[in-house]
Amino acid sequence: MTTLLEPGQIPQASGDAPRVLAPDAQDVFAHRARRFAQLADGHPLGDYLRFMGRLAQAQQKALDAMPAVPVPDDAARSQSRQHGMPLVPAQSWKRDPAWRTALRTILAEVGPAASETAAATLKAIGTLEDAALDGLAERVLRTELYGEQADKLTFVAAALQVYWTKLAAQLGSAALQPLDVPGVCPCCGALPAVSVIGASPEVPGLRYLHCSLCNSEWHMTRAQCTACDAGESAVAYQHIEGDKGLVQAETCDVCKSYLKLVRRDKDASADPVADDLATLALDILVDESGFSRSGPNLLLVPGGG
Ligand SMILES: [Zn+2]
Numbered sequence: 231m232t233t234l235l236e237p238g239q240i241p242q243a244s245g246d247a248p249r250v251l252a253p254d255a256q257d258v259f260a261h262r263a264r265r266f267a268q269l270a271d272g273h274p275l276g277d278y279l280r281f282m283g284r285l286a287q288a289q290q291k292a293l294d295a296m297p298a299v300p301v302p303d304d305a306a307r308s309q310s311r312q313h314g315m316p317l318v319p320a321q322s323w324k325r326d327p328a329w330r331t332a333l334r335t336i337l338a339e340v341g342p343a344a345s346e347t348a349a350a351t352l353k354a355i356g357t358l359e360d361a362a363l364d365g366l367a368e369r370v371l372r373t374e375l376y377g378e379q380a381d382k383l384t385f386v387a388a389a390l391q392v393y394w395t396k397l398a399a400q401l402g403s404a405a406l407q408p409l410d411v412p413g414v415c416p417c418c419g420a421l422p423a424v425s426v427i428g429a430s431p432e433v434p435g436l437r438y439l440h441c442s443l444c445n446s447e448w449h450m451t452r453a454q455c456t457a458c459d460a461g462e463s464a465v466a467y468q469h470i471e472g473d474k475g476l477v478q479a480e481t482c483d484v485c486k487s488y489l490k491l492v493r494r495d496k497d498a499s500a501d502p503v504a505d506d507l508a509t510l511a512l513d514i515l516v517d518e519s520g521f522s523r524s525g526p527n528l529l530l531v532p533g534g535g
């Protein structure tokens with residue numbers, strides 16, 4: 231474990247950098263699928279990562295097939311802005327049935343690659359009525375990734391990510407404005423999965439938080455706790471020895487939380503979600519030193535398989 235970043239060297243946001251970046255609907259999940267495949271090679275969790283790559287590929291297919299979905303009109307948008315609310319809040323936005331179509335596409339696509347256990351889960355999801363699926367969706371959207379039927383939640387989360395990514399892409403970067411609360415997504419109000427340096431080639435040195443649900447990214451000053459806003463004197467960086475520091479854990483001594491930081495400026499093929507799941511050893515390490523993770527990876531259901 232080493233500290234990699236010197237706070238004095240950290241560049242701050244320039245005035246004209248985009249505050250919020252909507253996801254690239256053409257490639258967001260396809261990029262993730264390629265990264266999972268790359269990370270799987272020689273990895274102790276190779277089979278798992280390869281399967282997650284198939285899942286990401288299925289998400290891209292479901293997103294490509296999804297027709298335009300209803301988004302808030304101008305009046306609703308300005309009302310949300312007035313109240314400092316996200317435009318399509320995860321917990322209260324009326325979901326279009328398109329999310330369940332996405333789920334069915336995903337089930338069909340990953341089926342052939344599934345292990346025996348996963349195949350049984352996929353089959354069980356396929357028999358559920360709409361109301362039961364919506365019940366599972368509510369749990370994912372409240373980040374309650376545990377309990378009965380937890381094995382189904384990864385797939386439900388994958389479909390919800392597709393739907394919210396569609397919403398975010400349709401709204402577009404210009405419609406998404408930062409909220410007063412810097413730690414939640416301006417589009418959907420969900421917590422970030424990780425933060426990213428070099429979110430896009432136009433913003434190489436800046437840090438953005440990456441939404442765990444809709445794949446939007448929003449700017450936040452570097453070396454600042456994303457959970458409690460504590461400044462650089464409270465934050466430190468840890469990484470696994472020998473991994474080149476591509477993924478670091480930003481820990482906060484004030485609130486004892488951490489969030490991973492993915493250095494896309496060091497390797498443009500890095501992906502917030504794939505690189506997070508490929509570095510679970512770092513979570514264990516940081517966890518053992520007394521820090522709790524402040525944002526979820528919705529595809530990771532502890533004990534859910
Ligand atoms: Zn979001």
Ligand SMILES: [Zn+2]
Nearest residue numbers: 455458482485
């Ligand atoms: Zn903190």
